[in-house]
Amino acid sequence: MQTIDHLLSLVQNEFEKQKFNSDPIELYDPIDYTMSQGGKRIRPVLCLMGCNLFDGDLESALYPAMGIEIFHNFTLLHDDIMDNAPIRRGKETVYKKWNSNIAILSGDTMYALAYKYLIRTKSPRLSEIIEVITQTAIEICEGQQYDMNFETMEQVSIDDYLNMIRLKTAVLLGASLKIGAIIANASNEEADLMYKFGENVGMAFQLKDDLLDLYSDESKFGKKTGGDIIANKKTFLYLKAIEQADETNANKLKTLFSTLDIDNDIKVNTVKEIFNQFDVKKLTEEKMEAFYQVALGNLNQIDLSLEKKDALKKVAEILMSRDH
């Protein structure tokens, strides 16, 4: 097995070699800007890892891995328009730095570029690969739509929320591992189990995101905590608190989450106190752990050496224990 650092360096080195700055520059400059910012490259590393676990040719997975990363960044470009998000990775978002039209069109181009990279695999199982990324793309759009719907819905169930983050975030982690496994010519069953493993880890990964937004160390997190509360986002934390709280506190939360006209610090502190009173942090960590246990169950069904399983577990644990 290759180390995570090695797989990451393969991706990074190849991205550094790529030039995205062709003509018209108005279209490609934002793509170059986006792709040169880095980010954690989680999805391409998972893709290479999926390939490596089944002794596949990493060369044949490298461009697909990059295609997945370009695809992921396309979704961020469009999400940032829809969410009016001015900052990502500490820099201005494309729609803010340029404008919405540029972000729409550069995003569309990136989605096409993603396929261009994906088809550079030498795998004879291209149709499966295209099917996985395409189905995943559709689901991510559905997830983003549900996320937007939830903003104006009064009642969102925990199940609805979990389905939304599954679509919006988890499926792409599953797809990354599965595509890598397909390129290594794993069996359909193995590839599907890799997908399930990635999807369940992805659920825990997103719940960690919800936790970090409130409970992280700001110096490591890189921005102020409590952003989700200020924006009235119905995250797992909020929905769990509503479920657990008595009527008085539940109503208090609902009132706090239906206004933007309140001092941010007071709002965050008041909400956090209610969350703490009902053990929301612990309950979220337990839910994460539950997803991780399901993921391990998926992994155990795959016929891989202990060493390989440990390597994959290590990645999952990094994703779930990150502090930013």
Add this chain to the structure above:
Amino acid sequence: MQTIDHLLSLVQNEFEKQKFNSDPIELYDPIDYTMSQGGKRIRPVLCLMGCNLFDGDLESALYPAMGIEIFHNFTLLHDDIMDNAPIRRGKETVYKKWNSNIAILSGDTMYALAYKYLIRTKSPRLSEIIEVITQTAIEICEGQQYDMNFETMEQVSIDDYLNMIRLKTAVLLGASLKIGAIIANASNEEADLMYKFGENVGMAFQLKDDLLDLYSDESKFGKKTGGDIIANKKTFLYLKAIEQADETNANKLKTLFSTLDIDNDIKVNTVKEIFNQFDVKKLTEEKMEAFYQVALGNLNQIDLSLEKKDALKKVAEILMSRDH
């Protein structure tokens, strides 16, 4: 050879069977709205025709043909946001009827659906098909960007304009024919010649569009003529007029095309008079004819029966002689 009407009915019947209205409805309703509006279905008919010319299995080309039409409609959805276009095919555009975010996300979903339909072919040459549509998608984005750039550029050459319409419009007609030919297992050379034929017909097709905007019979055109002039669009007609006109008239045109503060009827009539004075209509028709002759040259290099070539010429002539 199947008739055009038969090929069109295959596409229409299958689209009528498709339901695009799944959950979340906020995402899929605009897709259903768009795809049920009809339109001329030019591109899927070209795809089926490309397949039929080389005696391919039409069944295997039907879903890819529909995928191309879904893809085309995705580009329209996003273009309409960028161009602030309120009406298409006599109905409100998606961004106008719903909002920009819905049009962005439904459009993204349609692009993914396009691939979902394309991979339903039974052709073993899927990687080529994906490559053609993907490269075409990138070029269409480039074309749209050039088109937007030209709005604020003072000087646009005729060559720049022709390259823009090639990217924005012509390549997809070429790609439609080529994908059909690939599905019928035509040789690479034949498939490329079909592409060139479609591309050159596409050039004439777009020049016809420029002409129709000013010189069509309003009762057939379905809207008022002169829209491009009112919007200061630097079409082939305008650029040709600038090229042909004396300095006084060229300056007059430039002045007229740099303002929106003038009575529309007066503006259209004044511009049209200058266009007529310098034979712009005839010169544009000659340019169309020149592209068509190149297209016929491409066609002549393909080893097909006269009957088949005539069928294809007939489609091209319909595209170029349309009155709306």
